[in-house]
Amino acid sequence: EDGRLLARFQGQEGTLTYRIEKGRYTVQISADFPLTLRLSAQGSPKVLLQGQTEPTPSGEGQLVYLAWQTKPKAGYALVAFAQRPFSGKLVGKEATLTLTPGETLKVYGGQNELVRFHVEGLLSLPGLFSPNIWGQLSLGLLWLMEVAFRYTGSWGLAILFLTLVVRLLLWPLMHQQFKSMAEIQRLQPLIQKINEKYKDDPNKRAEATMKLYQEHKVNPAAGCLPLFIQMPILFILWKVIANYEFGQGLLWIPDLALPDPFY
Helix, strand or coil, X not given: CCCCEEEEEECCCCEEEXXXXXXXXXXXXXECCCEEEEEECCCEEXXXXXXXXXXXXXXXXXXXXXXXXXXXXXXXXXXXXXXXXXXXXEECCEEEEEECCCCEEEEEXXXXXXXXXXXXXXXXXXXXXXXXXXXXXXXXXXXXXXXXXHHHCCHHHHHHHHHHHXXXXXXXXXXXXXXXXXXXXXXXXXXXXXXXXXCCCHHHHHHHHHHHXXXXXXXXXXXXXXXXXXXXXXXXXXXXXXXXXXXXXXXXXXXXXXXXXXX
């Protein structure tokens, strides 16, 4: 139904409905009768009560959300939440929830990971997941990619646009790296002569090489530093793309979330 997975179960008490949106791991549960659910999972439990700003390991009343996480920022998580606070209690690792007729509960089960939480709409839940500075950079790249998708309608083009923007931003560093490598390459004939002249004396060879660099105002480490600065950003770009659920293909690739079938 409209790209969603939909299942309805009819019983004596009424109808129980499960929905899963396309590209999501969150199950939406609703019923036209009072429904009691019991949830339990591995990991550290936490619950946020209405009116509180920080979650606690247990609690009872109107819940904003409850969750189990195997690790604070890795592993797996089970999260139950809704648009409005819902009735329930969490004691130990066991939770009991009560839904009124027509109320919808959302239950996410999957990776305890920033990109996945962003897609599922979980990052707005206080105290559930706090991204560090690299996480904030990931969210910036995600925002840029999603804006590109809204204008192009293609995730493939959005990825190409994001990659191009990142490359343009990193171009000054890349230019400095290429420039340094070219300068060192230009000195290679002189370095070869030094190596031949002092092949039996490594100390003099190193001293003569450094003197050569100083005379030509070349820093041999200048080509490495820009690379070290680029690597975390490129790694974050890869993580963002690898953990996003696109559900679209491009050219010969049937699904951007899968490896190239011909490579």
